[in-house]
Amino acid sequence: MSPAIPVPRFGHGSRVPGWDEAVDLTKPPATVPDPATTPVPDELRAAIEAAMAKYPERRSAAIPALHAAQQVHGWCSPEAIDQVAAVMRVTPAYLSSVATFYDMFWTEPTPRNDVFVCTNISCSLRGADEFYEAMVAAAEGSDDVNVRSFECLGACDIAPMASVNGEYVGPLTTEDADRIVEDLHAGRPVLEHKQLRYRASADPGVAADSDPPGESAESEESSE
Amino acid sequence: MKLLFEGIDEPGLNTLPVYERRGGYEALRKALAMTPEETLSNLTDSEIRGRGGAGFPMGRKASFLPHGDMDKYLVCNADESEPGTFKDRELMQKNPHRLIEGIVITTWAAQINRAFIYIRGEYAHQADILEAAIAEAEAAGYVGENILGSGHSLKLVLHRGAGAYICGEETGLLDSLEGKRGNPRLKPPFPAIEGLYNGPTLINNVETLYTVPIIIRMGGKEYAKLGTSTSTGTKVVSVSGDVQKPGNYEIELGIPSRQLIYDLAGGPFEGREIKLWFPGGSSSPVLTKDDLDIPYDFDSMAKAGSMLGSGAVIVVDDTHRVLDIAYKVAKFYAHESCGKCVPCREGTNWTVKMLERIESGEATPMDLDIMASVQDQIIGNCLCVLGDAMAMPIGSMVEKFRDELEEEIEAARERAGAAAIEDVVPLGVADEYAGPLPVH
Numbered sequence: 001m002s003p004a005i006p007v008p009r010f011g012h013g014s015r016v017p018g019w020d021e022a023v024d025l026t027k028p029p030a031t032v033p034d035p036a037t038t039p040v041p042d043e044l045r046a047a048i049e050a051a052m053a054k055y056p057e058r059r060s061a062a063i064p065a066l067h068a069a070q071q072v073h074g075w076c077s078p079e080a081i082d083q084v085a086a087v088m089r090v091t092p093a094y095l096s097s098v099a100t101f102y103d104m105f106w107t108e109p110t111p112r113n114d115v116f117v118c119t120n121i122s123c124s125l126r127g128a129d130e131f132y133e134a135m136v137a138a139a140e141g142s143d144d145v146n147v148r149s150f151e152c153l154g155a156c157d158i159a160p161m162a163s164v165n166g167e168y169v170g171p172l173t174t175e176d177a178d179r180i181v182e183d184l185h186a187g188r189p190v191l192e193h194k195q196l197r198y199r200a201s202a203d204p205g206v207a208a209d210s211d212p213p214g215e216s217a218e219s220e221e222s223s224e
Numbered sequence: 225m226k227l228l229f230e231g232i233d234e235p236g237l238n239t240l241p242v243y244e245r246r247g248g249y250e251a252l253r254k255a256l257a258m259t260p261e262e263t264l265s266n267l268t269d270s271e272i273r274g275r276g277g278a279g280f281p282m283g284r285k286a287s288f289l290p291h292g293d294m295d296k297y298l299v300c301n302a303d304e305s306e307p308g309t310f311k312d313r314e315l316m317q318k319n320p321h322r323l324i325e326g327i328v329i330t331t332w333a334a335q336i337n338r339a340f341i342y343i344r345g346e347y348a349h350q351a352d353i354l355e356a357a358i359a360e361a362e363a364a365g366y367v368g369e370n371i372l373g374s375g376h377s378l379k380l381v382l383h384r385g386a387g388a389y390i391c392g393e394e395t396g397l398l399d400s401l402e403g404k405r406g407n408p409r410l411k412p413p414f415p416a417i418e419g420l421y422n423g424p425t426l427i428n429n430v431e432t433l434y435t436v437p438i439i440i441r442m443g444g445k446e447y448a449k450l451g452t453s454t455s456t457g458t459k460v461v462s463v464s465g466d467v468q469k470p471g472n473y474e475i476e477l478g479i480p481s482r483q484l485i486y487d488l489a490g491g492p493f494e495g496r497e498i499k500l501w502f503p504g505g506s507s508s509p510v511l512t513k514d515d516l517d518i519p520y521d522f523d524s525m526a527k528a529g530s531m532l533g534s535g536a537v538i539v540v541d542d543t544h545r546v547l548d549i550a551y552k553v554a555k556f557y558a559h560e561s562c563g564k565c566v567p568c569r570e571g572t573n574w575t576v577k578m579l580e581r582i583e584s585g586e587a588t589p590m591d592l593d594i595m596a597s598v599q600d601q602i603i604g605n606c607l608c609v610l611g612d613a614m615a616m617p618i619g620s621m622v623e624k625f626r627d628e629l630e631e632e633i634e635a636a637r638e639r640a641g642a643a644a645i646e647d648v649v650p651l652g653v654a655d656e657y658a659g660p661l662p663v664h
Contacts, residue, residue: 156310166348168349
């Protein structure tokens with residue numbers, strides 16, 4: 001017989017918090033915020049209404065609307081959620097349930113600049129864990145850089161890589177960490193020579209298959 | 225010969241004038257000159273199998289949609305999140321109009337009037353490019369009301385996700401697109417009968433739809449001659465990890481895997497050797513260096529006990545420990561499990577804990593059997609295959625690298641100063657609390 005392992009428990013006997021109180025049925029259920037008492041910035045309202053118009057059902061706009069609100073408020077604050085709820089005519093609880101599910105919504109105040117470091121398999125084989133540590137160290141002391149390890153960002157060809165405010169950069173070395181912070185503070189494009197958007201295809205057949213730019217138009221015309 | 229990657233690096237290919245100069249939207253004109261049935265039979269004849277992971281024949285999937293005037297939907301799954309996969313990213317970024325053309329042709333074939341592209345939120349640059357391309361296509365009359373005078377209308381909307389692997393699962397994606405948490409749904413009813421907004425819905429991967437204009441241009445029967453008899457056509461394969469030239473390579477299905485990893489991706493670095501590789505993203509059971517001569521197609525991979533999945537080869541060389549790879553895989557799925565089904569939610573987290581136990585020196589070789597049995601209990605017991613996607617690679621690693629993991633356990637115990645295994649588990653004595661005896 002192995003001895004019973006003591007399990008930490010709450011006062012109510014459960015290992016999970018929050019089960020010791022019944023729902024208060026006298027309180028009003030969650031309601032849609034009153035548009036009259038919930039001021040919403042005009043731009044945000046326009047963005048949410050434009051999103052709602054795109055879908056057959058307005059609830060589909062929850063993610064685009066939260067993206068827009070997060071851009072305005074910096075995070076999905078209770079105030080931001082209330083504003084979206086008032087425009088979308090849904091309960092704030094519903095929006096909280098959505099915001100807490102997805103990795104790109106912040107439910108706590110976060111610094112302005114996002115640095116997502118991919119630490120999934122392909123990147124970590126190439127040293128992403130070391131880069132992540134270097135990035136955390138580089139961002140220490142600056143309160144506007146939000147470094148986070150992220151699951152596969154879909155750019156294993158430039159591993160190890162990071163997404164800096166949505167811009168994919170790589171392959172990175174630990175020296176690049178300081179440069180990223182510098183570029184962010186200077187307001188420059190981040191590591192421009194390492195940005196994914198300028199990268200050519202790795203497939204050797206592509207270069208062999210296509211004419212050099214500029215000549216392709218002429219050769220097509222001459223063949224006609 | 226490049227089909228998917230045709231002229232992909234040409235500057236400005238993401239704009240309409242360059243795309244049209246390269247023969248863009250010609251396939252759409254050709255399709256609209258045919259009847260929807262003829263267009264669909266071209267897709268069926270091509271025998272193209274879905275490029276997203278499951279490998280289901282695309283033409284058959286489209287033919288499951290009921291006929292009639294109800295609201296039907298096409299959803300393009302651009303939520304490419306499978307670790308190791310980055311093919312759709314390059315295709316969308318460099319040639320977005322080809323995808324739009326494929327979507328319009330497919331909606332014509334299946335008589336659908338509303339389409340959505342669900343792109344993962346992290347692909348901000350690609351989403352901007354697609355949005356601009358959709359606007360261009362709308363202005364030119366390729367998308368919208370009465371497309372090129374055919375009477376066919378299509379409303380196409382780009383939807384950005386917000387970072388959740390599970391939204392790549394088709395029913396999770398539908399819930400997410402409806403504005404909810406991305407929890408998978410019970411199947412049946414399958415999306416073809418009851419999907420988005422309870423309407424019949426066709427869901428296809430980016431690469432599948434991107435291939436459609438090529439199929440129409442070549443003719444379905446002609447396209448079917450490419451590749452092998454059961455895996456037709458060409459495919460973009462993402463090769464990453466410990467190779468010299470990671471990247472996307474377009475291959476004809478059925479070439480030897482060795483050619484893909486060594487000739488195209490440059491093979492492992494000097495003085496290193498391949499230890500294991502994932503043939504189809506981190507969800508596929510691992511293969512070893514003995515399996516390098518298996519042809520790279522759907523059926524050969526299935527026969528070898530793995531799968532082609534999304535077509536993402538991750539190569540791991542002998543400088544890495546299997547334990548670390550298993551831990552990364554398990555950690556990923558534990559993080560991404562949506563929590564709806566118990567076997568997946570608990571199984572992924574327990575697997576992580578058991579792997580941590582190995583590292584901290586608390587484990588015995590029996591843990592490997594328990595871990596394997598946990599994997600067995602996940603597979604097939606959930607609404608979607610996220611749990612299976614962890615169970616299959618972890619199970620295969622325990623099976624194929626058992627010796628290494630046992631050495632790892634011993635070494636970790638020694639480091640931690642734990643009692644030698646013989647003292648803890650007397651051989652031949654079953655411990656009713658520790659599960660079954662190790663099978664040797």
